[in-house]
Structures are given as C-alpha cells and as structure tokens.
Amino acid sequence: MGSTERIKNVARRVAKWHDAGYQIVVVPSAMSGETNRLIGLAKEIMEQPDPRELDMLASTGEQVSVALLSMALHAVGKEAVSYAGWQVAIRTDSAYTKARIQSIDDAKVRKDLDAGKIVIITGFQGVDGDGNIATLGRGGSDTSAVAIAVAMKAQECQIYTDVDGVYTTDPRVVSDARLLKTVTFEEMLEMASLGSKVLQIRSVEFAGNYKMPTRVLSSLTDPMIPLEEEAASGTLISFEEDTHMEQAAITGIAFNRDEAKITVLGVPDKPGIAYQILGPIADANIEVDMIIQNQSVDGKTDFTFTVPRGDHAKSMEVLKSVKEHIGAVSIAGDAKVSKVSVVGVGMRSHVGIASQMFRTLSEEGINILMISTSEIKISVLIDEKYMELAVRALHKAFDLEKA
C-alpha cells in the first residue's frame, strides 16, 4: 500500500467484495517505503542489529497499515477490525527475521466474520512461544495471506500486486509476452525461484502444501471494476493439472540476470572434494545454485558452480583462503553470466524440448556455459550480454505469444 489515497482505494475494493456477500480477511503490506525506512533507522544505530529487536521494529510497518485500512473501511460504512499477528495467535518459531508460521487460531477471526465484520490482519509477522514478535522476512505478507487463507479454509486467496499476473516471460524483455490465466503450483515455484519475482516463494510453497487456490492480480486497476471481471483477472495458481493445464509444452521463460560462476581448477578427484569446496561457501551463508563437476583427467578435476552475483567477491575470497587446503591449482570467477530457463509441466509429456532449446540458442550464436534440468524446467547459464536475446528467441521458438 502506498499513500493514504491507495489505502482508500483498497477499502473501496474490499467493500465491493463484501457487498457481494463474501466474508473477507485482508492482509495488507506495509506502506511503500516504510519497511526500508525502519530498517534504515536500525542501520543508523548499528550495522548488525539484533534480529529480535529488528522484528520488534519492522513489524510496526504492517500494524500501521492494518489500523489505517480499518479506518478507511469505517469511512465507507463497513464494520472492520484490525489485529496484529499476536492478537489472533499467528504462532511462529523463534527464527527472528525469517520465522515460519506454525499455527493460526481462527476462532476470534471466525467470530468477527460471522458478525459481519471485515477482518484485517498484519502480514509478515507472528508471535513465538515466548510472546516475542517474529517476522517472516521480506515479502512475508504474501506468506501470511496464504497461511491465513488456509487456516480460514478460504475459497480463494487473492494476492494483489503491482503486476497484473504471471506472464510467459517478463514483458519488459519480450513485448508480446502473454498473461497466463493459470499456472500450476510447480511452474509457479520455478518461475518465482528463477527470478520472476511476482510472489514470495514461500507463499507459493505454502499454497502448494495446502492446495489453496491462489490468484495473483493487479492492485492498480480501478477498484470499482465489476466484480466478475476482477474475479477472473490475473493468474490463478492451480492444483488440478488435468483441467487447468494449458496445452503447450512450455509455460514460460524465466531468467535471472544476476548470476556469477566460479570454477575451481585442478582439484584432486577424490571423495569429499565437493564438500571441501562447498562447505566453506555454505558456512559463509552463500547459496549455491547450479553445480558441475567435470570428467576427471589424471586424477584431477574442475569443479564449477554458480552463486548470486552479490556473493561473487565473497565466494572468491572464501575459496582463495582454502585453496591450499583443497589442493586446487587455481580459482576462476565470472560475474557476468545469466540464467535462462524454459518452464512447463507439459515438458513431462513432450520430448525434444531440450534439443529445441539448444538448437534455438545455437542458431543465435549463444554459447551454453552450464546446463541443469528438473522435471519441469531446463536452465542454461549464458553470457549476460545474450540474456535478452536468448529470452526473446526462446519465447518465439516455443510459440508462447499464442494462447
């Protein structure tokens, strides 16, 4: 939510649904910029604030939003009541700044809904077993919304965002990218984790685990557009592959620009070497994505993996400090690589997807640096300067602009 004007628009939209007879729980995010402002204050005080205190601080952003939205609903004549996570017992573990929801007590909310009230609950946060506030981390409001929808046995969880749904790829890269009416939960997971940052990945996992129909739709439309139109807009994350699945083999092209590749050259090819290399990386809290170990020659091998670009320098440092210990000849890094993936549950029943992908890239003269595959996606690492070209070529090759 942005300004108070936007909050008033949210209220009008919610009131429209309530007028149509729906019971509604709303989980608003913090006002835009607010979470950053709060964390900025903390950083002015110390570089690494205590996570519990950081949660105490950051959780206020959503509390401001719920109170204002409740007032805005009162202003349009609705009964509404706001709650902080602890007030409706959104119980979490104690992993401050990245807590996980353990349980939600629906009794209080159910009672309010049955009394005709609209209930507004802070996202992003809950309370641990000792009564401390714990936040779920960035984007946690999405996860809260899905979790609350599950607890309330909601018909649908609608997530209003600043995009109007999930596209076959980023429309800023491919102008005729097409809005998907449905995606499966697994596709959404791949699209989200591969950089189509529409929804927080944990919220998608949550929706998947509990089979909660979840719709991504735009918060930027006129709040008074007809209900039927709004209800059918955006992208529904579905859990019934057979009925909802689109016919094409490929659903979309995901990509992630900010990758970096690291190669450890000439290490002895012996059991445990992968752990010796990746252990120190994991200890430095760096997430490794793609991994390749080359065929060994004369008992020596090369070991290549990717990390987020922001962790490239740190990864190089870590490896240089253990280089002697692991017996590597040298360490090479490349921070100008990107990942492009074709994603689709249809892949399971279609053959030749990989070869079509590789042929397309080859025809554009794009060299593939690394490959990784799963049941529903094929990812390649390429030079970052070819990324847009690769995405456009693949989007066209798989006819994704056509419904």
Added chain:
Amino acid sequence: MGSTERIKNVARRVAKWHDAGYQIVVVPSAMSGETNRLIGLAKEIMEQPDPRELDMLASTGEQVSVALLSMALHAVGKEAVSYAGWQVAIRTDSAYTKARIQSIDDAKVRKDLDAGKIVIITGFQGVDGDGNIATLGRGGSDTSAVAIAVAMKAQECQIYTDVDGVYTTDPRVVSDARLLKTVTFEEMLEMASLGSKVLQIRSVEFAGNYKMPTRVLSSLTDPMIPLEEEAASGTLISFEEDTHMEQAAITGIAFNRDEAKITVLGVPDKPGIAYQILGPIADANIEVDMIIQNQSVDGKTDFTFTVPRGDHAKSMEVLKSVKEHIGAVSIAGDAKVSKVSVVGVGMRSHVGIASQMFRTLSEEGINILMISTSEIKISVLIDEKYMELAVRALHKAFDLEKA
C-alpha cells in the same frame, strides 16, 4: 527521543547508570514528530477515526523507539531487551485513547533485570482484557514510567524531559525564575494542572497515590556527566513534606494563558440552574474550570465559568442553543483572559497570602475578574494582556528568586 543520534545518547546515559550497579527499566517516548505523523495519516483517512484503531496505529511509535533503544544499548555492549506493553502485561481498561493502567505483571521484567539485562518497555500503552491495544493518551509515557516504577518497587522514577526541572515560574516570563530542588506532590499537581506542562498530570497523580519518588530532569545534558551530579539534578517530587519542604510560603507562580470566560446573564436563581447550564457543556466534552454564581437580585442571577480557549466558540454555540430553555437573558463571552496562580503547601501555615497577592495585582493596576482558591493555591482570572506583568510582579512580591 529525536533522531537516532539522540537515541544513542539515551543509551550512553542508561549504560552509565547500569555500570554504576543499578537495575534499570527504561520507558522511552516515541521519536519526536512520530505520533503526530501517525495521527496525521489517520486524519487523511477520516476526521474521527475509531479510537481502538487509532490506538493500534499510534502505539507503533513507541514500539519503534524501544526496539531502536535496545539496539543502541547492544551497540554500547549492554544486554538489553525491548517489550511492547502487551508483552509484559501492562493491563488497562478499554477506554481507547485515554485508557487507565489497571495492573502490571512484573515477573518477566524482574527475571530479565536479575539476569543483568536492561529492560525497555513501550510507554503510553497497554492491553485490555480482550487483548486490544489501548493507549493512555498524550504524554502517557510519563504515566507508564511511574506505573512501571511502582510495579517494580523502584528506588526512584527519573523522568527525562526537555526542561531541566520545575521552576518557580516559567523562565521565559521571569528571567530569574529559580529551579526548585524539591516540590511536594500536591504542589506539582497544581503546577502541572495550571499550565506548567512539565509532566502529564496523571503521572503525578500516580506518583502521589503510590508515593513513588519521581525526579524531573533534563535529557539535554551531556549523557556522560558524573552520575552523582545527574542524580542530584532536576526537581524531586517528594512525599515527605516536613523534611523536603522549602521554607517559603509560596513555591511558585503557575499560569495558563489560554482561558476563556463565559457569562450567562439573568437566569432564574432556582435549584438546578447550575446543572442546566453546565450539563450541556459537559455533554459536549468541554472541561469547565472556575465557576462563580453571583448574588441573586430579584430572583435572577448571573453565572460565570471558564473553559479552555479552544472550546470557547463551541461553548457559546451550545449555550445559545439552550438559552431559551434555561431562561437566560443573554450570553456573554470573553476569549482573551488568562489565569495566574500562586501555589505552595507553605500557604497552609501562612496567613495573608491572598491579601498580598491582591495588593500586588492592584498596585500594578490589574483588575481581577474571578478568584478561586484551594488549600495550596489561589488563582485569579485576569485580562490576558496583563498576564506576564502579573506573573513577574507576584514572583518578585513573594521573593521567589531567592533560595
């Protein structure tokens, strides 16, 4: 608390006391401007927001402060933990925006203190029996601090403000006004309620009811001044009249600039007339201070009272609407009057205070419009243009510049 720089200073000051072996609970206020910012957002949404939601909103200001102060204490190497009111069970009634504290559970705080931690608790707020956040109203942090000090059986409650204590009168009006080392609880009540807005009046009442020694001192001094010097600074509100009382008959001159006077002329002097006039005023939530009913002539009387100047127009309206009903001839108002009071427990044992006050004002040619007295104060209403003159003359007449 102002900027994060000020929060760091508060942390240094608190750490100094902790280093000296004290167990400390800190109740910081919201950062300056924050409460106004939040209420401003609410007003953008609706003119009269729901009080419960307003409390949900406004209480976040203090939550931000406690988290930041806790971090600032960590930054100077102290163990500290912050709590919102609901987390340490500061139980209030449900009179949102003006709730009263009913009880405080000291167990959790005691345990932290015994473990060597500094405990930081949100002021201004608590939680009602149904788990709703309730605030104590403006300045409520002072009241929270005293209430927590009482619950913890503290040795002293120190209230750091932007003034360095309680003066014989406002130093902006009388340049040689003198800082009082001690005032009695009753004097402080009169000084506060008469417009020397150093402490919220409810906090003084609370301190009085529980005989909690409370010191008002400056937050603007260097946080690293010697502890002994700081401990003896400011003004101590005392509960032992005999030992702490200063010898002078008068302790200080209080004043309130923003008064308004209303006179209802020619009403029938019959039982119930005061209620008929003041009832509608009370119903409009307007506080009446001084009241005079004139001697009746021919069964008719004039009825005069004062209200805060901001309520003058509304009071006139209210009375005009009931004028016929109460049988008044006319209603007259004067919004340019001020109240000046001499205050002192010493008054009890001294005679002639009133006559000296009236003589002093008379010598300055100041006409007295109304008079009211209590055991420890005499207040007069005068034309506002004479207010400063009256305060200076009385301050001098009672030798208040001399220790």
